Structures are given as structure tokens and as C-alpha cells.
Amino acid sequence: MSPGLSYVVIRSHALMGDLLTPGQMRALAEKESLEGFVEQLADTPYGEISIGTEGDVSIALEKVFYQKFIERTMGIVDLAPTKIGDFLQSYYYLRFEVINLKRIIRGKFSGIPIPQIMESLIPIMPYMVESYEDIVEAETFQDAVRRLEGTPYAPLISSLELSEKYDALWPVEIALNYLSIREILKSLERLPQSDRGLVRRIVQVEADVENFLVAAKQRGAREDAHSPEEMFPVTYGIGPDVLREAIEADDIRAVIQGLNPPYDEIMAPLYEGDVALIRSRLRQHVYDIAKRGRAANDFGFNVVMAYLVFSEIEKDDLVGVAWGKTQGISAEDILKYLAIPNFV
């Protein structure tokens, strides 16, 4: 192992101490009020947070948690050897940029004012595009997509035809998802063969679960359902045949029971129609993959990846808790959808 990797692995081990424990996360969710939540957060590595009095507090807190996660990622990227640093930057920045592009395209599609679109973006520097402002300033959403010409997102332009055909955004969003998965898997080639498994497992299980959820959503609109080839350009553990079966099934329970582990367990909340719980279970599964990966090689790249995966799940849980606290949601209802306190 190179000295650079050794250092970043040791640093990741040390930084894991900064992550919130399941007990701390539970205590934050159980706080009576938003003020109590912010006070309790001050006793964690997040420290004192000033959220101001104007605007939506939950969105201000969401930005703080994203910022913290981006700082953690950058801290690791700066220390990591070039290839690993490039991969991590690609993995995280690409995913955030894809979210930002989706928000810009949605905003342009529905005619949201430019400042409001800019406000909704994750605070990162543009990664594979020149500038977000240039895209946001486009007249129409088609124009915004066309402004991606000359960037790695250029293949999105061809999805405009389908988007115009259905007067919908989903073809562009699906193309964007496909492109990001392809780019992430391509960037995996920068890593040694032995380090690729963990990331591949995470990316693939996430893509499969998202595909299945899209298929489940199409069930109500069977006549209008689009072809699986159009909707699922990339599949892994759950193939197009199963997805088609899910779209056409009268009872999705049978399809879910026929899925291989871990998908059957992740998808089980669909029986009761609690779709949000599927995402919580997916996060727990990703947490588990990272934990097992780290246990398998406690002194390699997996430790770095596990630290960032745990950190991202912590961010997602905190965003949920913060929103719940601003809305006065009961601790029980919040805790149900968190990954870290429920991880067994």
C-alpha cells in the first residue's frame, strides 16, 4: 500500500470518531424542539450552528449538513493519492452535480425564477460543466439541456425528443441517471481491481432499487406505461423482465417475494404502501455494505469509502431530523425513516 493511501486510511479511521453514533442520532431525533436539536448538535462535531431567522429553517439546516459533508469529502480528496482522489471526487461531485442539473432542468421546465433555482442547488463548484449560471439563464428547459453540448452530459440532448413526445421530464432525468451511473462505473477503472467491488455493489443496488420503484410507480398507469427499454436503460440485479413483471402484476407482493436477497427485504414496505421506508432500508443496506467492506479490509480503500458512505447517510438522516423538528413531527415518526438509529 502506498504511503499516501496509508495516510488517508489512518485519517479516515480517525475521522470516523467524528461521525454521530446511533445513540447520538436517536437523541437528536428525540429532542422536543428545533432549539433543543440545534443545542444538542452543538455538542457534536457540527458545533454551534447559526441558522438565522429568515426563510425556511429546515432548508438552511439542509445546506449546513450538505456543506459539512462536502467539507468532509474534500478533506479526504485532498489527502488521497491522485487516482483515489480523482475517483472520490468523480463519485460524489458527479452525483451532486446530477442532482443540481435535475433541479435546474425541473426549474426551467416549470418556469421557476432564476434566483429560486440557484437557491435550490447543492453548494458545490461546477464539476463537469463550466457554470450553472449559464444553464440556468437558458430561455427554455430544452435550451438548458442543449447548453450541455460539449460537456460529458451532451448525450442528454438526444433524450429531448422523447421528452417532447411525452411532454415530460422523465426521459431527461432517466438519461441523466444512466449517464451518472455509467460515468461512476467508468471512473471505477481508476481504482485497483481489488477496491472496485464495494463501490460497484453500492451503485448497482441503488440503481436496481430506483428501477424497481419506477416500475412500481408505473403499475397504476399500465396503459400509458412506457417500454422497459425506454425507462430502464441500465439494470443489474433486477433485470428488465422482472421490471416488466412488476409493471404488469396485479399483486406486486408475488413479484417482490420472487426477488433475490437483499431486494426482497428492501422492497417489503411496498406491501403496506410505505415507499419512504424502502429508501430508509436501502440506506441501511448501503451502510451494511460499507461496514462489511471495511471489516473485510480494515486497512485499505474500503475504510475511506466506508467513512464517506457513513458520512453521507448521516447527512441524509440529519436533513430528515431537521425537517421533522421544524414541523414538530413526533420522534417516533422521524425515527422510523432514519437509517443510522435503525441499523442492526
Add this chain to the structure above:
Amino acid sequence: MSATTGVRPTKGYLMEMKRRIGFIERGTEFLKLKRDHLAKELTTSLDVLKGRRSKLLEDLRIAYRAVTAAYISLGPTEVRSQASSIKSRLELEVLPRSVMGVRYPYIKVEKEPQITGELDITLSEAAEKVLGILDDILQLAEFEARAERIADELGKTNRKVNALENTIIPSYRQVIKFIEDKLDEESLEELVRMKLIGGALARRRE
């Protein structure tokens, strides 16, 4: 000030007063009919409201739980971003309707939002649950506004009936009695005067 202050005790004024009190009494009867009808409407509305409200509150709780789950799962910014991508928004028209002259709003759904295409399944499920009870929410809002306005009008009508029965009509009756007494007094005086004049003339002829 007495009700009889400034009253002209003439036959013409008495007839005018009698015409007016007849009109007021007829109006009072109409108002009493309106009051009874409004009271009946209100009782029926409140019975319906009680049942509908508790059912809607339960449905709302389920829908709100789904919205909460979507927010916790996706985060507030993502939910807002996805929600903003819905092109076809809810469009309502509020029209006036009337029962016994009481105007209340009637809500007509012009266009329902098309939520199927663009939303993530978590948000789509929540939106479907909210959309499923949208008609019930609007109907209940309409019904509550109707009951509120009927109750308001019932109060006003009751006050009018009470004022007419306890103040206006008695004061008119007092004025009529005053004029009748005055006119009786005057006609008695006139009779006495005529008798005295008749007596005086008879004595002069003798």
C-alpha cells in the same frame, strides 16, 4: 325620549301607523319563518359536519404521514424541486351560491394537477393521497363556510325578530294607543262641547 314624543294625534297619522304596524307584523312573521328554516338548516349542517370532519381528519392524518415520510426521505429542497416540476397546477373557481338569501362560496375544481409523470414514487404516493382527499377538503370547506354564514345570518335574524317583537312593535302599539286615546279624548270633548252649545242654543230659543 318617549315613543309618543312629536307624534301628531290625527286620524290620518293613526291610519298610517296602523298600516305600518300591519306591514311590520307581516315582516316579523316572515323573519320568524326564515329564522326557523335557518335553524333547521344549521342543525342538519352541523350533524353532517361532525361526521365528515372526523373522517376527513383521519384521512388527512394518513396523507400528512405520507408527506412527512417523503420529506424525511428526500429532504425539503428535493421535495420542493420535484413539486415545482408539475406543470399542470390545481385550478379552482369560487362561485357564489345562496340558501334563504344567505350567500356562501361554492368551489369548482377547474383543473386537477397531473402528478403521475415527474415525481419520485415517495412524493407521488403522498401527492396521490392528498389529491384523493382534495374533493373532501373542498366540500368540507364549502360546508363549513355555509354553516358559518347560516349561523351568522341566524343570529342576525334572531336579533331582528327580538327587536321587532320587543321594541319596535310595542312602541308602535304605544303610539297607536296614544293617538287613539287622544282622538277619543278629543271626540269626547267635541261631544261635550256640542252638547253645551246645543243646550245654550235651546235655552236661547226658549
